[in-house]
Structure formats: structure tokens, C-alpha cells
Amino acid sequence: xxxxxxxxxxxxxxxxxxxxxxxxxxxxxxxxxxxxxxxxxxxxxxxxxxxxxxxxxxxxxxxxxxxxxxxxxxxxxxxxxxxxxxxxxxxxxxxxxxxxxxxxxxxxxxxxxxxxxxxxxxxxxxxxxxxxxxxxxxxxxxxxxxxxxxxxxxxxxxxxxxxxxxxxxxxxxxxxxxxxxxxxxxxxxxxxxxxxxxxxxxxxxxxxxxxxxxxxx
Numbered sequence: 646x647x648x649x650x651x652x653x654x655x656x657x658x659x660x661x662x663x664x665x666x667x668x669x670x671x672x673x674x675x676x677x678x679x680x681x682x683x684x685x686x687x688x689x690x691x692x693x694x695x696x697x698x699x700x701x702x703x704x705x706x707x708x709x710x711x712x713x714x715x716x717x718x719x720x721x722x723x724x725x726x727x728x729x730x731x732x733x734x735x736x737x738x739x740x741x742x743x744x745x746x747x748x749x750x751x752x753x754x755x756x757x758x759x760x761x762x763x764x765x766x767x768x769x770x771x772x773x774x775x776x777x778x779x780x781x782x783x784x785x786x787x788x789x790x791x792x793x794x795x796x797x798x799x800x801x802x803x804x805x806x807x808x809x810x811x812x813x814x815x816x817x818x819x820x821x822x823x824x825x826x827x828x829x830x831x832x833x834x835x836x837x838x839x840x841x842x843x844x845x846x847x848x849x850x851x852x853x854x855x856x857x858x859x860x861x862x
Contacts, residue, residue: 655737655757655778658715662690667719668703669694676703680711689713692739695720695730704733717756724750731756741782743767748774763787765799772800 659665666683668691670676676693683691693704695718707716717737718730727750730738736756740747743760751758752775761780762768771779781793 653757655717655739655759658717658737658757659690662688664688665690665692667692667694669696669700670703671697671699673699673703673706677706677710680707680714680716684711684713690715690717690736692717692719692737694718695722695726701729701733704730704735708734721747721758723747727751727754727758739780741780743771743779748776751776762796765796768796768800 666688668676668679670679670693676699680691683689691707691714693700693707693716695701700718704716704718707714715736716734717739718726718733718735719739721727721730721738721740722742724746727738727740727747731754737759738751738754738756739759739761740751741761743762747758747760748771751760757778758776759778759780760771760776761782762771763782768779781787781796784793787793
């Protein structure tokens with residue numbers, strides 16, 4: 646969604662939440678349990694990656710069972726994916742890319758849509774299309790925070806923010822602590838849930854400009 650006023654954006658949904666958990670799930674019950682755990686931990690906004698057959702049913706189940714959670718859909722690759730995500734009740738959608746098809750669909754959809762970029766030209770195209778937010782992907786191989794800061798500075802549209810996940814083991818971290826970490830929330834949980842819970846990845850974010858809000862996938 647293009648939003649000249651900036652009132653309906655992913656940043657607006659996140660509010661003061663500085664971590665956006667990304668879940669790849671293959672068990673719907675595990676997704677609901679995970680959503681409750683994250684909500685209890687102060688993370689009401691989550692993203693479920695559209696990488697498994699269980700993703701869309703999981704979005705629907707989380708919305709129905711955990712009303713305090715704001716759930717969006719990641720790994721949106723086509724306009725059809727975006728339509729499916731919105732139909733399932735996704736509060737936002739995120740893509741690793743920014744094809745012409747996705748930009749057109751995202752501009753017309755009723756929820757915040759965050760397209761992906763990897764170059765200054767792609768960021769300029771996304772910005773020119775009216776989008777205020779972009780996902781920088783894959784951040785690790787692009788150079789991490791320094792690359793994201795440089796990309797963000799390359800556009801005069803200061804409302805466009807580069808977002809990306811950054812793992813502790815990412816190349817280029819120079820051994821320094823990175824923004825993100827891979828987190829397994831399976832301790833003390835039934836084994837049937839452990840596989841999905843272990844797939845959760847969280848990424849820390851910076852709140853200033855150039856923004857490096859968390860977003861993986």
C-alpha cells in the first residue's frame with residue numbers, strides 16, 4: 646500500500662516494538678502456541694513466512710485464537726500470494742523483491758505492503774512508486790548495516806526505510822554482535838511443537854534514520 650501520510654505502514658503497526666519475529670511453520674497448533682508465547686513476551690506483531698502449505702491456515706488460526714496478535718505474511722512472491730495473504734487476514738505483507746506486478750498489487754491493496762530491494766536502482770524504483778518502506782534483502786551478503794545505511798541515504802525520500810534481518814553468524818559481521826539472532830523457543834515445550842518453534846528467527850532493529858527495522862525472509 647502506498648501511504649502519503651505514513652499513517653498506515655508496517656512501522657505504524659510495530660509502534661515501539663523493536664523486534665519482528667519471523668516464523669516458518671509446518672504445524673498450525675504450534676503456530677498458535679508460538680503466537681501466545683510471543684504475545685506474552687511483549688511481541689504482538691509477528692510475520693509468518695509463506696514458505697509452507699501450513700502458512701495461510703496458520704495465519705487464519707492465529708487471528709482466530711490469539712486476537713491480541715497482529716499477524717502478517719512474508720515471502721510474498723506474486724500478486725496472487727498477496728491476494729491470498731490479505732484474504733487470510735494478514736495485517737501486512739512483505740516481499741523479498743519488487744517486481745512490477747507486486748508493486749502494482751501492493752499499491753492497490755488495503756494493508757501495508759513492504760517490497761524488497763537489493764540495489765539503489767531498486768530502492769529508487771520503489772520510492773518512485775510511492776512506497777515509504779522497503780525490505781533490504783539479502784542484507785548479510787550485501788554488507789549488513791553499513792550497506793543498508795548507504796542505500797537509505799541514496800534516496801531523497803527520507804520516509805523510505807531499508808529493513809532487514811541480520812543473523813549473528815552473518816558474513817561481514819567481523820565477529821561483532823549483530824542486530825539479530827536465531828532463537829529456538831522450544832525449551833519446555835512438547836516435542837511435537839519443537840520443529841516449528843525452532844524455525845523462529847528474530848532480528849533487532851534500529852529506530853532512527855536510516856532505519857534498519859527488523860525483517861528477515
